[in-house]
Amino acid sequence: MSEELRSRANEDGGFAPSQGASEPEPTAIAALALGADPVGEKARSWLRAHQRRDGTWAPVAGPPRPTITATALAALALEHGDERTRALDALGRLRAPVLAPSPLRGWGWTPRMFGWVEPTAWAMLALKRHRPNARGLIDDGERVLADRECVGGGWNYGNRTVYRQDLGPYVQTTAVALISLQGSEQRDLVDRSLHLLRARWRDEAGALSTAMTVLALQLLAGASDPDLAAARDALSREIAATVSFGDTGALAWSVLALAGDVDALTVS
Amino acid sequence: MDRRTFLLRSAEAGLGVTALGLVGARVLRHPRKPWDEAAFAPVRPTSVAVLRATSYDTDLEGTVLDGLRAIKADVRGRQVLLKPNFVEYDASTAINTDPRLVAATVLAMRRLGAASVVVGEGPGHRRDSEYVMRSSGLLDALKAVDAPFVDLNTAAVTRRPLRSRYSTLRELWLPAVIADRKTLVVSMPKMKTHHWGGVTLSMKNCFGCAPGRIYGWPKNVLHWAGLEESIVDVAAAVRPGLAIVDGITGMEGNGPINGTPVAAGLLVFGHDPVAVDTTAARLMHVDPERVNYLRAAKRFLGQGDPAHINEAGEDVARATHQFNLMPEFAHLRPGAPTSTKGVGSGRSSGA
Numbered sequence: 001m002s003e004e005l006r007s008r009a010n011e012d013g014g015f016a017p018s019q020g021a022s023e024p025e026p027t028a029i030a031a032l033a034l035g036a037d038p039v040g041e042k043a044r045s046w047l048r049a050h051q052r053r054d055g056t057w058a059p060v061a062g063p064p065r066p067t068i069t070a071t072a073l074a075a076l077a078l079e080h081g082d083e084r085t086r087a088l089d090a091l092g093r094l095r096a097p098v099l100a101p102s103p104l105r106g107w108g109w110t111p112r113m114f115g116w117v118e119p120t121a122w123a124m125l126a127l128k129r130h131r132p133n134a135r136g137l138i139d140d141g142e143r144v145l146a147d148r149e150c151v152g153g154g155w156n157y158g159n160r161t162v163y164r165q166d167l168g169p170y171v172q173t174t175a176v177a178l179i180s181l182q183g184s185e186q187r188d189l190v191d192r193s194l195h196l197l198r199a200r201w202r203d204e205a206g207a208l209s210t211a212m213t214v215l216a217l218q219l220l221a222g223a224s225d226p227d228l229a230a231a232r233d234a235l236s237r238e239i240a241a242t243v244s245f246g247d248t249g250a251l252a253w254s255v256l257a258l259a260g261d262v263d264a265l266t267v268s
Numbered sequence: 269m270d271r272r273t274f275l276l277r278s279a280e281a282g283l284g285v286t287a288l289g290l291v292g293a294r295v296l297r298h299p300r301k302p303w304d305e306a307a308f309a310p311v312r313p314t315s316v317a318v319l320r321a322t323s324y325d326t327d328l329e330g331t332v333l334d335g336l337r338a339i340k341a342d343v344r345g346r347q348v349l350l351k352p353n354f355v356e357y358d359a360s361t362a363i364n365t366d367p368r369l370v371a372a373t374v375l376a377m378r379r380l381g382a383a384s385v386v387v388g389e390g391p392g393h394r395r396d397s398e399y400v401m402r403s404s405g406l407l408d409a410l411k412a413v414d415a416p417f418v419d420l421n422t423a424a425v426t427r428r429p430l431r432s433r434y435s436t437l438r439e440l441w442l443p444a445v446i447a448d449r450k451t452l453v454v455s456m457p458k459m460k461t462h463h464w465g466g467v468t469l470s471m472k473n474c475f476g477c478a479p480g481r482i483y484g485w486p487k488n489v490l491h492w493a494g495l496e497e498s499i500v501d502v503a504a505a506v507r508p509g510l511a512i513v514d515g516i517t518g519m520e521g522n523g524p525i526n527g528t529p530v531a532a533g534l535l536v537f538g539h540d541p542v543a544v545d546t547t548a549a550r551l552m553h554v555d556p557e558r559v560n561y562l563r564a565a566k567r568f569l570g571q572g573d574p575a576h577i578n579e580a581g582e583d584v585a586r587a588t589h590q591f592n593l594m595p596e597f598a599h600l601r602p603g604a605p606t607s608t609k610g611v612g613s614g615r616s617s618g619a
Contacts, residue, residue, distance in 0.1 A: 017481060020424025020444075025481060059482045060425055060441060065489070067481070109484030113492050116484065118395070157393060157485045163463050163594060165526045172396045206399030245398045247422050 001239055002255045005030060006039045008248055013042035014050070018246040022046060024057035026248040028073035032264050033256040047074050048083050055090030056111075065110040068094065072107075072122035075130060076264060088131050091123045095137070106144030116158035117173050120144050121180035128183065128267045145177050146189055153192035154200070169196060171204040175212035178220055182267035194220055198227050202234070207242035208250035210235045214257035219265060232258065303504070303568045307431035314571045315339050316538035316547045318582040321516050322531070328372035329379075332512070335537035336376060338580040341510055343452060344381035349418070349445060350374065351508070352456040353473050355392040355486075355524065357404045362529035365456045365514045367409035369535075373456065373512060374415045382452075388445065390420030390476045392487045393525070397421055418445060421480040432504040434564060435497035437490070440505045446477045453477075455508035455541055459515035459532060459548055461523035461591055464495050466559045466600050467552060468524045469545040470511035471503035478502060496561040503541060504569050511544040512537050515551065520591040532589040534582070542570025543577045550574065553590040555602040 008015055008030075014022020015030045027043045034040030051057060056066030057074055068091070075087035094111035106115025107123040124141030127134045148158045154169025155177045161167060174197050181190050194216075201213040214235055217228040239254050256262070317338035321331050336343075350373055352365035370387060377385045387410055391400045397419045401407045410417055423443035430439055445451055457473035465472060475487050475498075483489040490498040515534035519527040534551055538544035542565045546556040556562045556572060566572025574584075598604055 016424065017422035017479075018419065018424070023481070065482075109488055113484075113488065116488065118485070159486075162526065163522050163596070165522055167526070170394065170396075172394070172399075204396070204399050204403070206396040206402065208396040209399055241402075242398060245419065247398065247419060249422075250396070250398065 001243070001251065001258065002034065002037075004243055005033060005248075005251055005255050006037070008251070009039050009042065012046060014046035015043065015248050015252075017248055021060065023060055024050060024070040024074055025059065025067065026252065028070065028077040029249050029252040029256075031077035032073070033252040033259070035261065035264070044078055047078060051083050051086065055086030055088075056094070066090075066094075067110060068107045068119035069109065069122050072119070072126040075126040076122075080130075084130060088126065091126060092134065092137055095140070102147075104144050104147055105140050107141070115144050117145065117148055117155045118157065118176055120158075121176045125180040125182075125265065125267070128180070129265075142181065142184055142186060145181065146186060149189060149193065153196035155193070169193075169200070170209075171197065171201050172206075172209040172212050174200075175209070175216035178216040179212070179265060182219055190220065201227070201231060205234065205238060206250070207235060207238040207245075207254050208247065210238055211250065211253040211257040215253070215262060215265065218257075218260065218262055223260075301568070302434050303432035305568075308504070308568050311566065311568065311571050313576040313578065314538065314540040314543045315578040315580060316536060316540075316543050317580040318547065318551065318584060318587055319535045319537070320533055320582055320587070321535050322533040324366050324368040324516060328369055329375045331535065332369070332373050332376040333379060335512065335535055335581070336380060336510075339537050339539060341380065341537075341539070343377055343510075345383050346452040347448075347450050348377050348382045348385045348452045348454060350377075350385065350387045350454045350456055351420075351473060351476060352387065352389060352406070352514075353458045353468075353476065354389045354400050354404055354406060355476065356394060357400045358525070359403070361525075361527065362517045362519050363458065363460075363525055364404050364406075365458050366516065367404060367406045369512075369514050369516070370406065370456065371409040371413045371415070373454070374410070374413045377454075386416045386418055386445070388418035388420045388423070388443070388477075390423075390443075390479055392476060392480070393485060395421070395480060395485055418443070420446070420477055423479070425479060425482070428505050430501050430505055432501050432568070434500045435490075435493040437493045437498060437501055440478065440502065441482050442477055442505065443479065446506060452510065453506055453508045454510040454512060455506075456512045456514060458524075459513050459518035459534070459536075459552065459591075461520050461527055461552070461593060461597070463522055463524070463594065463596075464491075465499060465561060466597055467545070467549050467554055469513055469548045470508060470541040471545050471561065471565065472499050474503045474506040474508065475499070477506050496564070499561040500564050500569065503565065508541050510537075510539055511541045513544060513548045515548065515589075518552070518591065520593070522594055528592070530589070530591060532591070534587060534589065540570040542566055542572050546572045546574065547577060547579065547584060550584050551588050553588050553602065554593070554600045555604075558600045558606070
């Protein structure tokens with residue numbers, strides 16, 4: 001599968017979400033998945049070349065709005081240097097607005113918008129790994145995730161209720177949130193959602209969801225977790241269908257999950 | 269914090285968030301014409317067809333052919349993209365356009381001479397499109413009729429400046445296949461109530477054309493730009509050339525996700541999405557004049573006056589199946605007291 005991923009690199013070194021022009025988010029995920037591979041290095045070069053002056057990345061060449069997820073994932077993929085520093089600075093500046101009376105902010109999909117689970121999780125993970133002293137930002141991110149936890153554990157995109165009805169969690173976003181909660185002191189929150197992930201991952205059988213499950217189990221429960229081996233087996237079976245589906249990001253996360261080398265996502 | 273709380277807090281915080289109920293008035297009373305007149309043909313009389321279909325296990329291909337012929341749909345030689353609604357999947361309810369109807373429409377389009385037929389969707393709530401399409405049965409249904417699927421959340425995009433300006437959006441990044449004027453986009457929504465817009469039909473279904481990687485999940489940037497205003501602008505940019513509403517089983521109550529399935533037994537066909545949505549709203553026993561985005565869209569995008577919508581097939585008044593509305597939307601009923609607190613969207617956080 002890693003060869004399939006390499007074959008998707010564009011001439012310019014970046015990766016497209018499925019086909020077409022390179023974009024930062026799939027390029028960053030591919031760089032994470034391919035590590036020190038020359039194709040991974042070219043992907044990192046592409047990221048460096050396409051960083052905006054404000055330290056962010058936009059989803060495609062042209063739109064004025066940067067995306068938090070692309071910026072956070074690029075910060076995770078890049079080695080130590082000026083580009084990563086500027087990306088982390090940008091994440092610190094571009095949180096969601098304070099909406100009184102809640103002091104919580106988190107991060108939105110684009111700057112200065114309502115905070116959601118996935119951008120908050122990736123931004124928080126980038127800070128935990130590379131700027132662990134930014135406790136105020138990290139603590140705010142963890143509190144946002146606690147605030148959005150679904151009844152019984154886990155997360156969807158970031159709404160726990162609509163019009164008096166509880167909304168249920170999703171496997172993919174639950175796994176992403178858990179990955180970002182490595183090292184958290186909120187053990188009840190983590191344990192509840194880990195339990196939910198174990199109970200639910202078989203019911204949402206898309207390779208992206210399963211790949212994120214594998215990564216979350218490995219990072220939070222450890223290599224001996226019994227569900228980890230089962231999830232890896234399932235992902236190995238699902239991956240062929242995912243290749244035909246065309247989602248480069250899902251393919252890259254799957255490559256990373258099956259390789260088992262999760263250093264780039266690990267909070268020490 | 270849920271979105272309703274968020275809205276209220278946002279208003280309290282003075283962030284420019286429009287208070288509930290004020291948006292509709294703003295949409296309706298917009299002082300200027302917030303669209304480029306040269307970009308939109310004058311609104312003309314049009315036809316819709318309302319057909320009975322009580323089950324997904326009948327001759328759906330034949331029914332779809334009847335509906336398309338009733339509105340004189342000419343798809344010969346066209347590159348057709350069917351855009352159903354797979355915003356999310358939940359086996360316990362009826363969120364999605366039924367895969368059997370989608371497959372039947374693929375076959376009907378081919379029979380009517382379409383050069384190619386693809387099916388595209390960009391799920392609004394889920395990044396894992398593969399999970400939604402596989403679990404819902406859409407991929408198997410498409411495999412059975414040998415039709416390709418395009419994930420609009422990851423498809424290559426192109427920039428389209430907006431020619432209408434109800435929302436704060438000024439441009440839209442759309443999948444190239446949608447923006448290609450050679451493509452005939454067929455909006456295929458589920459007939460559902462919607463907890464922000466009142467009803468969700470062929471216009472709102474166009475949100476699924478806006479890629480999540482740019483507009484977030486749940487297409488949050490569009491909500492933030494004003495939900496009802498964005499419905500108008502996005503539909504005006506996508507410009508579906510045909511619409512087929514799946515009301516065989518619809519959804520009432522707390523739609524578009526958490527509502528209750530309702531067996532309405534109806535399919536609605538038309539060329540003009542405003543006319544189709546106006547008719548479908550009437551079939552749900554909702555007054556289209558009270559749906560803010562329909563009232564705005566009929567000024568320039570399509571026909572919203574029932575007097576100028578020629579109805580083929582079932583008589584709309586007789587075929588009406590009253591969809592239950594949440595108390596917050598009681599004012600949408602024909603003849604109900606109007607409410608200055610009607611739920612407009614304004615800038616909502618999403619979903």
